[in-house]
Amino acid sequence: MQAIEIHETGEPSVLQLVERQRPEITTPTEMLVKLAAAGVNPVDTKIRRNGAMLAAGFPAILGCDGAGVIEAVGAAVTRFQPGDAVWFCHGGLGGAAGNYAEYRVIDQALAQPKPPALTMSEAGAAPLVLITAWEALHDRARIAAGQQVLIHGGAGGVGHVAIQLAVAAGARVCTTVSSAEKAALAQALGAERCINYREENVENAVLEWTNGRGVDIAFDTIGPAVFQQTIPLVAHYGDLVTILDPSAALNLKEARMRNLRLSLTLMLTPQLRNLPTALAHQGDILNRCAALVERGALRIVVSETFPLAQAADAHRQIELGHVTGKLALVLN
Known part of the structure; x- marks a missing residue:
């Protein structure tokens, strides 16, 4: 699969498009998601400049937000099945498990059903x-x-x-x-x-x-x-x-x-401190927001999208300041 990988801190040019082996399901509750979009957030640019937030460090795949379609599920997955569309905010703080990539393995507990009213780009940009x-x-x-x-x-x-x-x-x-x-x-x-x-x-x-x-x-x-x-x-x-x-x-x-x-408030705390109850609460928040989306009370403004290979351009855009709404990477 294609992914954007970072091996050292620095300017946006350190974001490199690479070919990597597709991740595999290793526990019964994991799912393989073919990502359609990944949000680009200021925290991504800070990690790129200052270093990983988790001990896994570099090389790393950035990207906390993701949305896509499930391709395979582990034997104990009960909440989803292949073909379901999901969105989530998890990963991207250090190591390989980020969403600037074509595929992502994630535990079923960390994903929620994507609101049908949102496009993949909107859903991928929204959770954080x-x-x-x-x-x-x-x-x-x-x-x-x-x-x-x-x-x-x-x-x-x-x-x-x-x-x-x-x-x-x-x-x-x-x-x-x-x-x-x-x-x-x-x-x-x-x-x-x-x-x-x-x-x-x-x-x-x-x-x-x-x-x-x-x-x-x-x-x-x-x-x-x-x-x-x-x-x-x-x-x-x-x-x-x-x-x-x-x-x-x-x-x-x-x-x-x-x-x-x-x-x-730092919404990354549940990941950084491994707090399962707080992660479950964040999943509930996404579901509450999904209900608002479906009744027309909430929309996500994505002002610009970029192909995965142009992740560096998205970082430059954020660092210029005053981005309207969100930016997203789109994956085919």
């Missing part, structure tokens, strides 16, 4: 961002109907699905964007107020939208500076969640005065 946004809004911030929610980067991979998950929960959404085109997308996805941070003062806009009270929930998908700047935009006793390291240099005096609940 869906789980991330769900864990941030539902598991960490405990979102409720009627709340006002600020989502930074509303046209990005995580941001564009976070808007929809918040709206589906009955919340009102305000988001930050960098252009009129991205504002139009965010509004189409359900955002009530779109703030172009290049043209408007974000603090003034948020406080005006909330009549000076601040939002009930703020979700940072950008980084430490934005996390710090968001603290005074959250209502007293509100929630501020980030998917990134907020930095040890944070000044939390105002957060303390506001009695904010500060939360961190």
Whole structure:
């Protein structure tokens, strides 16, 4: 099979197209999946630059997200059969088991039925961002109907699905964007107020939208500076969640005065720490999201697809910044 393999850290050029033996089922609960698409995420570029996150290290096949059709199943597989379409978020953190490849062996417990309403490219690009946004809004911030929610980067991979998950929960959404085109997308996805941070003062806009009270929930998908700047935009006793390291240099005096609940979310933790119960919960999240997709309450925006051989171009695109929605590799 063809795969994209990495042997050392570096620029996108270290991603090499190679021929490798097709993986084989080795336990009774495993399945062989012929991949149709794999998501490309910022974490992939960080591993490429900084090194593997698992001890298996390099050489490695990157790619956490995948979608495809089952070709063969182990003797104890009961949930699926050959011909079923599945999606999942697993692998790609070190060693051979990533999804930048034509085939992948995965345990049945880690895959879920692909929503029929999604194309393979959409399904392959979606799991990591869906789980991330769900864990941030539902598991960490405990979102409720009627709340006002600020989502930074509303046209990005995580941001564009976070808007929809918040709206589906009955919340009102305000988001930050960098252009009129991205504002139009965010509004189409359900955002009530779109703030172009290049043209408007974000603090003034948020406080005006909330009549000076601040939002009930703020979700940072950008980084430490934005996390710090968001603290005074959250209502007293509100929630501020980030998917990134907020930095040890944070000044939390105002957060303390506001009695904010500060939360961190890293959806890769169940893989990195081998937490089966948490992995099962993430599977449940995908199924809940699939139900939203099927009723038309959630869509995945894939702004560009690349052939497997052009994985390096996809990495370059991500590292330029400001990608709308998601990028995906497509495999024939």
